[in-house]
Amino acid sequence: MxxxxxxxxxxxxxxxxxxxxxxxxxxxxxxxxxxQIVNVAHRGASAHAPENTMAAFHKGVEMKADYVEIDVQMTKDGELVLIHDTTVDRTTDGTGKVSDYTLEEIRQLDAGSWFGEEFSGEKVPTFEEMLDAFRGKTGILVELKAPELYPGIEEKVAEALKERNMDHTANGKIVIQSFNHESVKKSKELLPELPHAVLAGMSWADVSMEELNEFASYADYFNPNMNIVTPELVDMVHTAGLEIYPYTSRSQEQAYHLFDLNVDGIVTDYPEHVYHHPVKNQ
The missing domain is CATH 1.20.5 (Single alpha-helices involved in coiled-coils or other helix-helix interfaces)
Structure with missing residues (x-):
């Protein structure tokens, strides 16, 4: 025995x-x-910290997002700041247009208390502050927000990147995007080595192959509202030689759905959802 x-x-x-x-x-x-799925922390990890603040960006990096997405606008005195809305009302204790504030004035606002007491005193960051803190630590998806309101914003963004030697593809992950496609074209001319993306809202649900091919002449990504994404659209985008990062996933189910559609990346308020999707072909 x-x-x-x-x-x-x-x-x-x-x-x-x-x-x-x-x-x-x-x-x-x-x-x-x-x-294979690129994880983009929308306005930072904005489900966990106040959007477009250093706290949200740090949280996105801590959660190992591949990119942190930011929104760039310009103050009255021509400084680049990170905030989503064209007014400060929703995400600060101030009121009025971003463009009516000088940098000194907008930096006096509290951009964190609306989200939670523990974020009291968070400031509206500058673009340069964010670049200096996170260059080399994460990819940065830079949205030019309402650039039609801020003549010269493309040049200022390009200048800030060039000053830091961040205008070369070999030096890290920087992508520039906007809903204003003329602004994307202009930025591409200023930063020809950096990848660019066109943002697309619901009105682009019936985008044609011809239009996608036109986008591909100056952009590398077609990043649409997730509600217009279909298997056919993903195939068309890939046929045009573009990648597709839909926005904005806010639930685990939405992340699963986008994963099943074979998108290349997911823009999400919850970076943890993108690491929890089911594995294909298993």
Whole structure:
């Protein structure tokens, strides 16, 4: 009986040794599949900290997002600041247009208390402040917000990147995007080595192959509202040689759905959702 037990143990050990590489390989495939989806923290990890603040950007990096998405606007005195709305009302304790504030004035506002007491005193960051803090630590998806309101914003963004030697593709992940496609064209002329993206709202649900090919002449991404994304649209975007990062996923189910559509990246308020999607072909 002892001899039989020993033989059985040897067989089990041998079997487990053969099984281990198979299990590891399966795990490696799973990780590769997950890494294929680019994880973009929308306005930073904005479900966990007040959007477009240093706290949200730090949280996005902490949560290992591939990119942090930011919104760039311009103050009355021509300084670049990060805020989504063209007014300060929703995300600060101030009122009025961003363009009516000088940098000194907008920096006096509280941009965190609306989200939670623990973020009291968060400031509206400058573009340069964000670049200096996160260059080399994460990708940065730079949205030119309402550039038609801020003549010269493309040049100022380009200048800030060039000053930091961040205008070359080899120096890190920087992508410029806007809903204003003429602004994207202008930025591409100023920063020809950097990838650019066209943002697309609901009105682009019936985008044509011809239009996508036109976008591909100056952009690298077509980033639409997630509600217009279909398998057909994804195929068309890929046929045009573009990648597609839909916005904005705010639930695990939405992230699963986008993953199943074979998009290249997901813009989300919850970076953790993109790491929890099911693995394909398993």
């Amino acid at each position: 002892k001899r039989t037990g020993i033989v059985f143990s040897i067989i089990c050990v041998a079997m487990s040794m053969f099984a281990m590489p198979v299990m590891a390989a399966k795990g490696e495939v799973s990780m590769r599949e997950q890494q």
